[in-house]
Amino acid sequence: MRRSLRARSRDFVLEWIPAGLELLVRLRFILIDNESMRLAPKGEVVDIWIVDLSVAEQTLQRAQTVLSEDELQRSRRFRFPVDCRRFVMARANLRRILASYLHVAAQTLVFDYSEYGKPTLSRPPSQMRFNVSRSGERALIACTQGREVGVDIEKERQDIEIDDLAKRFFSAPENAKLQAFPLPDRYQAFLRCWTCKEAFVKAVGRGLSLGLDKFDVSLGIGEPGSGGATSTEKFSVDGWSLTPIVSNTLEGYISAAAVEGAGIELRVRTPDEIPG
Numbered sequence: 001m002r003r004s005l006r007a008r009s010r011d012f013v014l015e016w017i018p019a020g021l022e023l024l025v026r027l028r029f030i031l032i033d034n035e036s037m038r039l040a041p042k043g044e045v046v047d048i049w050i051v052d053l054s055v056a057e058q059t060l061q062r063a064q065t066v067l068s069e070d071e072l073q074r075s076r077r078f079r080f081p082v083d084c085r086r087f088v089m090a091r092a093n094l095r096r097i098l099a100s101y102l103h104v105a106a107q108t109l110v111f112d113y114s115e116y117g118k119p120t121l122s123r124p125p126s127q128m129r130f131n132v133s134r135s136g137e138r139a140l141i142a143c144t145q146g147r148e149v150g151v152d153i154e155k156e157r158q159d160i161e162i163d164d165l166a167k168r169f170f171s172a173p174e175n176a177k178l179q180a181f182p183l184p185d186r187y188q189a190f191l192r193c194w195t196c197k198e199a200f201v202k203a204v205g206r207g208l209s210l211g212l213d214k215f216d217v218s219l220g221i222g223e224p225g226s227g228g229a230t231s232t233e234k235f236s237v238d239g240w241s242l243t244p245i246v247s248n249t250l251e252g253y254i255s256a257a258a259v260e261g262a263g264i265e266l267r268v269r270t271p272d273e274i275p276g
């Protein structure tokens with residue numbers, strides 16, 4: 001018996017529309033997976049996120065909602081509101097970035113701290129490694145998988161006693177190299193050395209307690225030349241790769257990253273790349 005056109009249309013709707021919907025749902029998951037694969041650093045890649053901390057009050061208030069109770073308590077202990085804002089924005093961005101790599105809500109991340117204060121992620125369990133540095137209105141957040149990482153950023157300034165500090169904290173070859181720079185280029189050269197050293201002690205996790213004169217990063221200072229020297233070359237110290245970080249969004253700042261191992265590629269990113 002021939003079925004009516006109406007019955008056949010109804011069967012079509014009942015059979016094919018759910019199948020089509022299921023296909024769409026599957027396609028969406030495939031697209032989301034691809035998106036996160038693009039986002040998470042793999043292998044020798046280290047993501048360096050550059051965060052602008054100068055935000056409006058409304059953005060600051062939104063950022064506070066993802067912080068844990070102990071982070072909020074810490075933020076309230078800052079004497080000046082500007083320091084509170086910078087801490088909150090750096091933490092909130094760290095949470096957003098890690099959460100998008102790991103497909104969890106930013107509020108659910110739980111941090112743990114080493115005896116020297118280096119934060120690590122304790123929940124959810126993962127291979128993610130990260131490090132944060134702040135100076136002025138910028139934060140750097142370095143993220144990678146399965147290898148330790150450290151970063152340091154410093155706002156350029158000329159009101160520091162660089163020669164005294166260098167004598168106190170730098171190795172003999174670093175001091176010799178620094179003195180080859182005429183003033184005012186020596187200020188930038190000093191900060192290139194300082195940021196490489198801090199990135200290194202932060203990657204190792206010991207902070208300043210490691211002793212800044214116990215290792216040598218004179219290669220990171222660059223060479224004196226007309227208009228000052230810039231070194232963007234990576235080099236290695238005791239099995240760690242050191243790389244000065246250069247980006248036009250970091251004008252007026254000097255920064256470096258240290259990563260465990262060799263053959264490292266740094267990928268500079270900004271939070272507007274985070275999906276959602």
Ligand SMILES: CC(C)(COP(=O)(O)OP(=O)(O)OC[C@H]1O[C@@H](n2cnc3c(N)ncnc32)[C@H](O)[C@@H]1OP(=O)(O)O)[C@@H](O)C(=O)NCCC(=O)NCCS
Binds near residue numbers: 116135153
């Ligand atoms: C880590 C250290 C070098 C930071 O230097 P800094 O120039 O003042 O600050 P930066 O902005 O570059 O870095 C601060 C970030 O480094 C991270 N950090 C803290 N301690 C760290 C450590 N031991 N190793 C690596 N990273 C560390 C934190 O994420 C911190 O961010 P937060 O303040 O938002 O939590 C310095 O504070 C230090 O040496 N700390 C060790 C102190 C210590 O030995 N404590 C022992 C127990 S009392």
